[in-house]
Amino acid sequence: MSTMRTGATLDAIDAKLLLALTRYPRATTSALADQIGISRNTAQARLSRLEETGALESFERRITPAALGYPLTAFVTVRVVQRKLDEVAAALAAIPEVLQVQGVSGPFDLLVQVVATDADDLYRIADLLLAIPGIERTDTTLVMRHLVDYRLTPLLRRRAEG
Secondary structure, rough: OOOOOOOOOOOOHHHHHHHHHHHHHOOOOOHHHHHOOOOOOHHHHHHHHHHHHOOOOOOOOOOOOHOOOOOOOEEEEEOOHHHHHHHHHHHOOOOOOEEEEEEEEOOEEEEEEEEEEHHHHHHHHEEEEEEOEEEEEEEEOOOOOOOOOOHHHHHHHOOOOO
């Protein structure tokens, strides 16, 4: 889950620590601490707190789906029978080509990011989604070009600068 479990927000030191971690993801805690001018123990305590509160998520490296043979990306909007939302989410999580699912407001309930090897594979994936009990309707939009990748660095810089 990508939300913090508490109402806490990051302060400037947290942001500087996370910026250093972004720049040097393999750095030791001591190296990160030295880079931003805090003690190793302070850095470790802050990193632990950020993990515990959910502010710092998995260290899973970002791998491009194309490198795995999935050059097509699509976003699928999904309308769900509300009482089956949990079951639908679990079924979506079981499909390897589903990268991310967001609950959204508006005419649809979910925004699902999927990847596919080609158009025929995307059709197969769309069929898998429609076969899930509780899914009423889908609408698929193919990504033609990635213009701005997922990023948090500009927000971290703003917070670090106070």
